[in-house]
Amino acid sequence: MALDSWTLFVVFELLIFLGIFPLLVFGWLMGAKGRDPIRDAPFESGQTHLGEARQRYMMQYYPYLIMFVVFDVVAMFLFTWGLAFTALPFAQGFLLLVFLVILVAPLGYALYLSSKTEIW
Amino acid sequence: MRRLQGLPALDEIVSLAVRIITSRTFLEILVFPGFLNITLSAAFLTWLERKVIARVQLRIGPLYAGMWGILQPIADGVKLMFKEMIFPELADARLLMLCALSLMLIAAAPVVAIPFGDGLVIANMEIGLIYVFAAVSLFPTVILLIGWGSNSKYPFIGGLRSLFQQVSYEIPMWFSALGIVMLTGSLNLTEIVKAQQNIWFLVPQVLGFAVFFTTVLAELERIPFDLPEAETELVMGWMTELSGVAFMIGFLAMYIKLYLMSALITVLFLGGWLGPPLLPDPVWFLVKTFLVSSVIVIIRGSFPRVRIDLLLKAGWTRLLLLALANIFVTVILIVLGLDWMWRV
Amino acid sequence: MPDLAFLALSGLVIISAIFALEAKELIYGAVGLAFSLIGVAGVFVLLGAEYLAMFQVSVYVGAVVVLILFTIMLVRRESGRIVEEEEPCRLGRAGMLIAGLVAVAVAEAMLILAPLSPETPEFYQAPLRELGRSLATSYSVALVILGLLIGATVVGGLTLAKIDREEKADGTAQ
Numbered sequence: 001m002a003l004d005s006w007t008l009f010v011v012f013e014l015l016i017f018l019g020i021f022p023l024l025v026f027g028w029l030m031g032a033k034g035r036d037p038i039r040d041a042p043f044e045s046g047q048t049h050l051g052e053a054r055q056r057y058m059m060q061y062y063p064y065l066i067m068f069v070v071f072d073v074v075a076m077f078l079f080t081w082g083l084a085f086t087a088l089p090f091a092q093g094f095l096l097l098v099f100l101v102i103l104v105a106p107l108g109y110a111l112y113l114s115s116k117t118e119i120w
Numbered sequence: 121m122r123r124l125q126g127l128p129a130l131d132e133i134v135s136l137a138v139r140i141i142t143s144r145t146f147l148e149i150l151v152f153p154g155f156l157n158i159t160l161s162a163a164f165l166t167w168l169e170r171k172v173i174a175r176v177q178l179r180i181g182p183l184y185a186g187m188w189g190i191l192q193p194i195a196d197g198v199k200l201m202f203k204e205m206i207f208p209e210l211a212d213a214r215l216l217m218l219c220a221l222s223l224m225l226i227a228a229a230p231v232v233a234i235p236f237g238d239g240l241v242i243a244n245m246e247i248g249l250i251y252v253f254a255a256v257s258l259f260p261t262v263i264l265l266i267g268w269g270s271n272s273k274y275p276f277i278g279g280l281r282s283l284f285q286q287v288s289y290e291i292p293m294w295f296s297a298l299g300i301v302m303l304t305g306s307l308n309l310t311e312i313v314k315a316q317q318n319i320w321f322l323v324p325q326v327l328g329f330a331v332f333f334t335t336v337l338a339e340l341e342r343i344p345f346d347l348p349e350a351e352t353e354l355v356m357g358w359m360t361e362l363s364g365v366a367f368m369i370g371f372l373a374m375y376i377k378l379y380l381m382s383a384l385i386t387v388l389f390l391g392g393w394l395g396p397p398l399l400p401d402p403v404w405f406l407v408k409t410f411l412v413s414s415v416i417v418i419i420r421g422s423f424p425r426v427r428i429d430l431l432l433k434a435g436w437t438r439l440l441l442l443a444l445a446n447i448f449v450t451v452i453l454i455v456l457g458l459d460w461m462w463r464v
Numbered sequence: 465m466p467d468l469a470f471l472a473l474s475g476l477v478i479i480s481a482i483f484a485l486e487a488k489e490l491i492y493g494a495v496g497l498a499f500s501l502i503g504v505a506g507v508f509v510l511l512g513a514e515y516l517a518m519f520q521v522s523v524y525v526g527a528v529v530v531l532i533l534f535t536i537m538l539v540r541r542e543s544g545r546i547v548e549e550e551e552p553c554r555l556g557r558a559g560m561l562i563a564g565l566v567a568v569a570v571a572e573a574m575l576i577l578a579p580l581s582p583e584t585p586e587f588y589q590a591p592l593r594e595l596g597r598s599l600a601t602s603y604s605v606a607l608v609i610l611g612l613l614i615g616a617t618v619v620g621g622l623t624l625a626k627i628d629r630e631e632k633a634d635g636t637a638q
Contacts, residue, residue: 004243005232005233005243005244005245006243006509007140008145008149008232008242008243009229009232009243011140011146011149012149012154012155012228012229012231012232012242013225013228013229015149015150015154015155016155016224016225016228017221017225019155020221020224020225020369021221023201023365023368023369024217024220024221024365024366024369026201026365027201027204027205027364027365027366028205028217028365030201030202030204030205030364031204031205031206031364032204035209037209039206040206040207040208040209041208041209042208042210042211042270042271042272042273042361043208043272043274043360043361044272044273044274049272049273053210053271053272053273053276054268054271054276054537056538057276057277057280058277058280058281058284058428059538061284061432062534062625063622064284064287064288064432064436065283065284065287065527065530065531065534066531066618066621066622067436067618068287068288068290068291068527069523069527069528069531070614070618071291072257072290072291072519072522072523072526072527073519073523073614075291075294075295075519076519076523077599077607078295078298079250079294079298079301079307079596080515080592080595080596080599080600081596081599081600082298082301082302082447082596083301083302083305083306083307083592083593083596084305084592084593084594084595084596084597084599084600085302085305085451085454085596086302086305086454086459087305087593087596087597088597088600088601089601092600092601092604093451093600095600095604095607095608096599096600096604096607098608098611099607099608099610099611100444100611102608102611102612102615103611103614103615105615105619106614106615106618106619106622107436109618109619109622110436110618110622111433111436111437113622113626114432114433115429115433133468215491215492215495218495245514246514246592247514247515247518247592250515250518250519251518253518253522254518254519254521254522254526257521257522257526257527258521258522258525258526260526260530261498261525261526261529261530261533264530264533264534264537265491265495265533268491268533268537269491283530283534287527287530305593307592
């Protein structure tokens, strides 16, 4: 089988894994055993930690995540369009931009929603 | 579908392994531009950053480990290897270690497609640019997992901020590279460099370069987009609860990412390895890459930090609009027929 | 040799999916899903759709899994664990095993009764420019409809998520 790009990619990643994993094992073995409540407390610059750490922070930016998924898919189509742009007949080269323009409205809505922190 | 008779015999696997190991590509993978290249360059960049930041802040920086402190990264690495990996009781140690490992795998992945010279690339992928973008897009997932797995307020907030920041700036990054794809008609990074033989893409894609550089700063979580780390607020951000070897891996992964993103900027906008024949090609590439990294490091010492909501909004509004304007400019260039300069 | 890669990737997909289903913590389930989707991207590479594989990684593992993780992390939990410990249903496991054996038997019967051609089809990798050209010309209407559909979905999803909060928070923002 030819040494094509993906075989080399797998070989490279395997190499990195084989290089890093022993370091982690070494570090794990080097560590002290046993739990110590002071050493194992979460780091808060000396203060004792109070309350649950995993709370609802920054929920108002949730629309940004959804818009990222949408524009990720848009980017997939846009890159194929960009590659073929010079081969397209003139008028049809711009139809894909309609696709992009349509999605400006949800983006505006998402931006509007994320500026209102009280509803999240 | 056919019956699975095609399972290779053991000697076939062994012969393939031997063929891989004795090939020139494997040497490339190991030494340059692969494993040794990125680790040594990342270590060098840690030293460079500390020295440059120190000079910007009228200090001296690392001084004692070797001449000019050049062995400081090695000293740091050895120290970190022997420090204990303290995982808090509430944190998920296995998840954190798995994620630190994944961070390194993801950070090192782009080097497979980036050409350091003519033909000096590990795997000349036809979709090289998209491959690099896909590798970079995996960072938010891992960082979110590290932030959550640490089960502590500072890392969690840092992880969330990093997630939103990187996610908001990835789209302008991709759109600003689209202009180059349109001008060359290829996603192959070697062809993109070769297309810059007449004029670098810095010239027609000035807007794209500005947007791309800004988004790379945001992807690297560098000042002025430093809030996920925010040293005065969040200790070390999402890396707070990593210590010892796990911290070394995460820290090194961040600097490998810096190195490879600078290399990507060089390939896309600064003509890659092209230059007057005074120096060999890879040396030109390294010179340009370290120049870009130095600019990124100097920016760290020179700018204040942007607030998180302004940061995210700017990524989605201004940068996206500028990237789209860049695409518009590129369309005009192509329609006017000026793209012959970049079609080899 | 491609069969070894295919076996390895299929193993990754299936084993990660099983792990994702059986994991006690939802976060581990999401991590299993991420590995499974990376395996699917690998299968796309084997089929010659490299471009699709890269965007599979970028969209699914990079965005959708992040959305899932974000949702898991920020759902309000009263009891501390969402997944309650259940009695493992032994009849269910036996049923799964029997269903698996039936599926394998049916597949083998199909292969015997209607043998497929022993030649593998030619490995065809569509050039991306061709893909872009056909998307922009032949499928442009489909793309516009897709854009409208995505826009409607996003607006609907955001409105639903928002109203959910408004019903619960009567005056006191959280």
